[in-house]
Amino acid sequence: xxxxxxxxxxxxxxxxxxxxxxxxxxxxxxxxxxxxxxxxxxxxxxxxxxxxxxxxxxxxxxxxxxxxxxxxxxxxxxxxxxxxxxxxxxxxxxxxxxxxxxxxxxxxxxxxxxxxxxxxxxxxxxxxxxxxxxxxxxxxxxxxxxxxxxxxxxxxxxxxxxxxxxxxxxxxxxxxxxxxxxxx
Amino acid sequence: xxxxxxxxxxxxxxxxxxxxxxxxxxxxxxxxxxxxxxxxxxxxxxxxxxxxxxxxxxxxxxxxxxxxxxxxxxxxxxxxxxxxxxxxxxxxxxxxxxx
Numbered sequence: 001x002x003x004x005x006x007x008x009x010x011x012x013x014x015x016x017x018x019x020x021x022x023x024x025x026x027x028x029x030x031x032x033x034x035x036x037x038x039x040x041x042x043x044x045x046x047x048x049x050x051x052x053x054x055x056x057x058x059x060x061x062x063x064x065x066x067x068x069x070x071x072x073x074x075x076x077x078x079x080x081x082x083x084x085x086x087x088x089x090x091x092x093x094x095x096x097x098x099x100x101x102x103x104x105x106x107x108x109x110x111x112x113x114x115x116x117x118x119x120x121x122x123x124x125x126x127x128x129x130x131x132x133x134x135x136x137x138x139x140x141x142x143x144x145x146x147x148x149x150x151x152x153x154x155x156x157x158x159x160x161x162x163x164x165x166x167x168x169x170x171x172x173x174x175x176x177x178x179x180x181x182x183x184x
Numbered sequence: 185x186x187x188x189x190x191x192x193x194x195x196x197x198x199x200x201x202x203x204x205x206x207x208x209x210x211x212x213x214x215x216x217x218x219x220x221x222x223x224x225x226x227x228x229x230x231x232x233x234x235x236x237x238x239x240x241x242x243x244x245x246x247x248x249x250x251x252x253x254x255x256x257x258x259x260x261x262x263x264x265x266x267x268x269x270x271x272x273x274x275x276x277x278x279x280x281x282x283x
Contacts, residue, residue: 103281108185142282 087121093146097153100125101145107134113151120164138167186277187211189227193272195253195260203266208249210278213257222249227261228277249278 006025008016017025046063050056094100098114100123112134115124123141127134188211195205208227213219229245237243247263261276 103185103279103283145280145283 087119088141090117090123091141091146093148094123094141094144095150096158097151099147099149099151100139101147102134102139102143103145104143105139107137110134111147112139113153114146115153115158115162118162118164122164124158124162136162138164186228186279187213187222189259189276189278191229191267191271191274191276192258194267194269203269205250205260205262206247206267206271207253208259208261208276208278210257210259213259215257216252216255218257219249219252219259222259222278223251224282225249226279226281227263228279229263229267229271229274230277231271231274 006017006022010016015022043063045060047058048061050059094114096114096116100112100114102108102110102112102125110127110132112125112127112132115126115136118124118138120138121141122138123144124136125134125139125144126136129135189208190211192207192209194201194203195207196202210219210222213222225248227247227249229247231243231245232241233243234241245263245265245267247261247267249259249261251260252258253260
């Protein structure tokens with residue numbers, strides 16, 4: 001929650017309030033955290049049933065198994081990336097029905113009709129196929145010139161099924177690691 | 185779908201040159217004000233070689249136009265790998281993207 005700054009600069013390197021004073025300003029002693037649920041610490045041990053008549057029936061075992069292998073040297077893991085590019089803003093000259101010129105790709109130079117912008121920011125575009133052979137395809141806004149020519153389009157007619165998932169590559173079925181597959 | 189350009193040479197003073205930036209003259213662009221359209225556009229130096237790489241004897245060095253050079257429409261471009269000096273006077277393709 002954005003709050004007016006609790007501290008201010010007197011001069012370079014010198015703040016008006018000390019670290020503990022700033023913390024006190026948060027008045028934590030009066031507040032209760034909103035989602036305060038008693039969190040049970042994860043179980044360290046668990047009891048497991050053991051087979052065999054003379055083995056005592058159950059055994060207490062560590063809940064998480066220790067790894068079998070420890071690397072000789074500690075290798076630093078790369079930090080997780082927290083930055084994600086936002087969705088490109090649609091140019092105000094591009095409106096459903098605008099004729100666009102494709103600048104790159106197999107259909108470079110073709111004039112094409114803009115249908116709508118998809119959630120990923122890519123533009124859904126079509127020849128139409130019968131007119132110039134350009135199928136329904138996605139195109140990046142940067143690789144397109146918008147012309148001033150516009151075509152009448154019914155916004156309702158663009159099927160809602162045409163989204164990024166529609167264009168996703170079908171995942172290849174994983175082959176089971178069988179002996180025959182190994183020797184193919 | 186590209187504008188034609190010529191490689192003029194490297195960025196240089198009279199006696200020293202900096203090969204990381206090349207100077208390009210784009211056909212038809214005669215003033216520094218005209219170059220504004222081309223800033224940021226990608227440039228390709230396409231050349232042929234004897235040995236085939238990835239199934240083709242044609243190779244390409246990509247770059248981008250970074251800023252104008254002087255007042256008469258020349259332009260500075262920075263390539264992924266520096267252009268070879270052999271490319272001076274050679275043609276270069278100035279693409280229309282990013283639009």
